[in-house]
């Protein structure tokens with residue numbers, strides 16, 4: 001299941017969300033300037049890495 005959907009369910013049922021960055025296509029410094037990386041659990045820029 002998509003990790004963003006998993007996190008929505010976890011949030012709904014009181015579970016701990018999974019950090020998104022380790023599976024994100026932009027998980028390196030020059031591609032992502034979000035200072036909270038690598039522990040972001042909600043991100044509009046997230047794109048799954050294949």
Ligand code: SF4
Nearest residue numbers: 021024032034043045
């Ligand atoms: S775009 Fe969002 S999910 Fe992807 S690495 Fe940056 S902060 Fe993490």
